[in-house]
Amino acid sequence: MSSRQRNRSRKKPLPETSVRVTIESLAHDGRGVAHVDGKVIFIDEALPGEEVEFIYTDSRKDYAEGKVSTLINRAPERVDPECVHYGVCGGCSFQHVASTQQIEIKQGLLVEQFKRIGKLAIPELWEPLIGPHWGYRRKARMGVKYVAKKGRVLVGFRERRQPFLAEIESCKVMHPMVGERLMALSEMIGQLTIREKIPQIEVAIGDDACVLAFRVLEPPTLEDKAVMRAFGQAHGLSICLQSKGPDTIEPLPGEPVVTPTYALPEQGLVMHFKPAMFTQVNYAINQQMISRVLATFCLTKEDTVLDLFCGLGNFTLPLATQAGFVVGIEGDQPLVNHAKENARLNNIQNVEFHVADLSRDIAELPWANRHYSKILLDPSRAGAAEVLQHFKKWQPQQVIYVSCNPSTLARDAGILVNELGYRLIKAGVMDMFPQTGHVESIALFER
Secondary structure, X not given: OOHXXXXXXXXXXXXXXXXXXXXXXXXXXOOEEEEEOOEEEEEEOOOOOOEEEEEEEXXXXXXXXXXXXXXXXXXXXXXXXXXXXXXXXXXXXXXXXOHHHHHHHHHXXXXXXXXXXXXXXXXXXXXXXXXXXXXXXXXXXEEEEEEOOXXXXXXXXXXXXOOOEOOOOOOOOEOHHHHOOHHHHHXXXXXXXXXXXXXXXEEEEOOOOEXXXXXXXXXXXXXXXXXXXXXXXXXXXXXXXXXOOHXXXXXXXXOOOOOOEEEEOOOOEEEEOOOOOOOOOOHHXXXXXXXXXXXXXXXXXXXXXXXXXXXXXXXXXXXXXXXXXXXXXXXXXXXXXXXXXXXXXOOOOOXXXXXXXXXXXXXXXXXXXXXXXEEEEOOOOOOOHHHHOOHHHHOOOEXXXXXXXXXXXXXXXXXXXXXXXXXXXXXXXXXXXXXXXXOEEEEEEEO
8 A cells, every 4th residue: 555545544534414604705716715613614605694504525734625515594696506517517616696796706806815915905996897697618628538337428527626527418608509519529429439538629619610629549430530520510610639739639631720710809800729729718808808908008109018928919919009019928839929920910010929938037038128118917827926026127107917816916916016116006807707716807007
């Protein structure tokens, strides 16, 4: 027996009886927070003010986790979930809250994170950006698993806090082109000889095309390819195969290469992307977000803007429609290549893109030694603490920070204000991920 197995065998068993508590607040991921004997408990699907009985699902030294077994009283914002798979499928965690209340709760979480982590009060709250509550998701990586005991292929997302795929028949937050076709996908994959060799599907839905890239651990047979081709043609989907990394995604033999696109009509742009590339999942909120950035910056041809973590140019090219010049920085070479191609296809010439790891020292790079009047950041969940130290040299007049993690945004806001001399002007939330605990936010700083 390994040491890890011995440690597991010694782990104290979880209490089997339910415990009654009153929910005090919400954690940053939307779970209810309560205390038992001084220990913090994070409880799925519990809302502040509610009295619940919960059962433990995990217990650690500093905290424990649980799920509601009995709801004793309901918070006013609680609703019955619209999806029959809610609570089992881990794709959503907020369907028990009215859609109109979700974004207000997330705004409250943002305010709390700024106060607790950044030691800052938000002077002015932006009006939340709101879009469709259902059928909005256009990018996803879905799991696939053939389960002999069930006699079917499972397609979808993992169970909540479990490594197993949930048994679902549809997904209400996915765009209907895919969300309403999970059973059809399941049946099609079940006909393949390689049904046990397909672990995932990369979903990329553009304005006019939907690409499904099947990760294949073994090459499909000619018969398999015929089945997949027929399915794609019947449902208006472009079926691709991915034998290894994202750069191996290619259409079935004889089928055309389909490049999904999304339009930014307010800026007159069309963005092209490959299936595995990062794009925002919610096009309606993405357009509103870009428009808010441009309206806030009030750019002129005198402005030179730095776009950090620029991806495929989602902000860079819209900024270039108004600024004198824009420099986009991204750590992923294929994304930078695609950003350059998007600039060419949109006839945007006042931009340049560079590859750089923004978590490392960039002081000697030529682009890092220029002056920028305004800077936009849109980092990953890890935030941008390392690159913020270069603001001492750049000293932009305005900084807009877009974030998918309010905790690291609050931390970095504290750095900008308390260490680098910026003022927090306003901040707010954007409903990029309805029905989930994810919080997309934006903040404006001025020197």
